[in-house]
Amino acid sequence: MKILIVEDEKELSDSIVSYLSHDDYLCEQAFSFNEASMKVGVYEYDCILLDLMLPGGNGLDIxxxxxxxxxxxxxxxVSAKDSLEDKIEGLRIGADDYLAKPFHLPELGMRVFAILRRKCFDNDNILHSGKLSIDLLSKCASVSGVILDLTKSEYELLLFLIENHHRVVSKSALAEHLSGEMADMMDDFNFVYAHIKNLKSKLLEVGLTNCIKTYYGTGYKWIKDEESGK
Known part of the structure; x- marks a missing residue:
């Protein structure tokens, strides 16, 4: 899961990155209004932690x-500007939650998890897709009780494909999801091909043969009804 932290206090931002990275979130940072505005206009994120009082502008405009x-x-x-008006306006525009500074990092971590669970996985801690089950809290995937030995990147790739099962996910979108802004500096997507190949191999070992469909020249799609053999 990819998170953007919009916070001008570098020490606080770095602390959030350090904490969330331990839960295997891919974190990016923006320290000003202009930097944050550029990033939300160019990249996609699963969740954004947004300060309101930023150098150069108001977080509500972002x-x-x-x-x-x-x-x-x-x-x-996430803001020290804890007025009722700002909270109401932020929620009215579309924010999902409001956390006043100072706060405890474990509380922030659980609020991030709750939002991702609600938005992507229907409020369930256990994600099911055919014979495949993923425990979102323990970040563990299994098929009919057999645990899959996945790397961090393979797990994130699997989750991203399932989350977007309704569409073909492009190679560039996968690269951005796995590596963030670094994807812009890559000459090719060979690392995406390698992760897809390894993930397919591990799924094949537990009997899932057709769950990742390749659309040559376009990308990949997760096939939900794998158990049907389609």
């Missing part, structure tokens, strides 16, 4: 821009 482009993105307003 929220408006984000919701016009990607209304499904989860947003937690």
């Amino acid at each position: 929220l408006r821009k984000l919701k016009s482009k990607s209304p499904q993105t989860g947003v937690i307003i």
Whole structure:
């Protein structure tokens, strides 16, 4: 899961990155209004932690821009500006939650998890797709009780494909999801091909043969009804 932290206090931002990275979230940072505005306009995120008082502008304007482009993105307003008016306005625009500074990092972590679970996986801690089950809390995938030995990237790839099962996911979208802004500096998507190949191999070992369909020149799609053999 990819998270953007919009916070001008570098020490606090770095602390959030350090904490969330331990839960295997891919974290990116923005320290000003202009930087954050550029990133939400170019990249996609699963969740954004948004400060309101930023150098160069108001975080609520970034929220408006984000919701016009990607209304499904989860947003937690994280701000010392704890007025009722700001909270109401942020929630009215489309923020999912509001956390006043100072706060405890474990509480922030659980609020992030709750938003991702609600938006992507119907409020369930256990995700099911055919014979495959994923425990979102323990980040463990299994097929008919057999645990899959997945790397961090393979797990994130599997989850991203299942989350987007309704569409073909492009190679560039997969690269961005797995590596963030670094994807812009890559000459090819060989690392995506390698992760897809390894993931398919591990799924094949437990009897899932057709769950990742390749659309040559386009991308990949998760086939939900794998158990039907389709």
